[in-house]
Amino acid sequence: LAKTTQPISMDSYEGQEVNITCSHNNIATNDYITWYQQFPSQGPRFIIQGYKTKVTNEVASLFIPADRKSSTLSLPRVSLSDTAVYYCLLRDNYGQNFVFGPGTRLSVLP
Amino acid sequence: EPEVTQTPSHQVTQMGQEVILRCVPISNHLYFYWYRQILGQKVEFLVSFYNNEISEKSEIFDDQFSVERPDGSNFTLKIRSTKLEDSAMYFCASFDSLNEKLFFGSGTQLSVL
Numbered sequence: 426l427a428k429t430t431q432p433i434s435m436d437s438y439e440g441q442e443v444n445i446t447c448s449h450n451n452i453a454t455n456d457y458i459t460w461y462q463q464f465p466s467q468g469p470r471f472i473i474q475g476y477k478t479k480v481t482n483e484v485a486s487l488f489i490p491a492d493r494k495s496s497t498l499s500l501p502r503v504s505l506s507d508t509a510v511y512y513c514l515l516r517d518n519y520g521q522n523f524v525f526g527p528g529t530r531l532s533v534l535p
Numbered sequence: 536e537p538e539v540t541q542t543p544s545h546q547v548t549q550m551g552q553e554v555i556l557r558c559v560p561i562s563n564h565l566y567f568y569w570y571r572q573i574l575g576q577k578v579e580f581l582v583s584f585y586n587n588e589i590s591e592k593s594e595i596f597d598d599q600f601s602v603e604r605p606d607g608s609n610f611t612l613k614i615r616s617t618k619l620e621d622s623a624m625y626f627c628a629s630f631d632s633l634n635e636k637l638f639f640g641s642g643t644q645l646s647v648l
């Protein structure tokens with residue numbers, strides 16, 4: 426079972442860059458690393474995905490070192506609306522199932 | 536962006552009653568999932584479904600639970616005899632295997648009294 430470890434919570438201020446790191450020491454060769462965002466009482470929402478090196482989209486960047494045993498989600502210039510729980514997700518080693526860890530609760534303060 | 540639709544958004548039931556939670560996955564997806572989230576806790580995997588059969592299920596998914604794709608469109612989760620501890624938000628998800636993305640519905644909040 427691929428397992429991820431993230432900080433339980435983080436605080437930041439508006440306008441700052443936030444980096445959330447996820448450890449996944451047992452990642453499988455064919456696993457992509459995907460990050461999701463969840464607001465209270467809503468379903469998780471896809472943010473970004475990568476396999477190796479760096480990926481950037483309109484909302485975030487994802488940094489993955491060569492050994493792929495960790496990944497870092499970078500949110501540039503966060504705002505109050507970025508307050509949410511962020512999950513790093515891998516597939517279960519048995520197939521197509523995705524296992525959530527406890528996630529990182531990000532609080533953005535004014 | 537395509538959406539996974541779940542109904543109802545809220546369901547209140549008495550302990551021991553049967554409930555059916557409904558989902559319409561994204562039409563060209565082949566893998567479907569049910570997850571649940573107890574208030575304040577993490578998202579837990581219940582079951583995955585592929586090619587009209589269960590692909591994998593968790594320990595939570597006991598004999599009280601069943602899933603069905605009755606008409607090629609809807610994907611349902613049935614809880615045969617609800618317990619108080621079944622109170623949670625239930626999320627349906629479908630998987631875009633081409634882009635390796637999971638799409639989640641907005642959830643059904645189930646309250647068992």
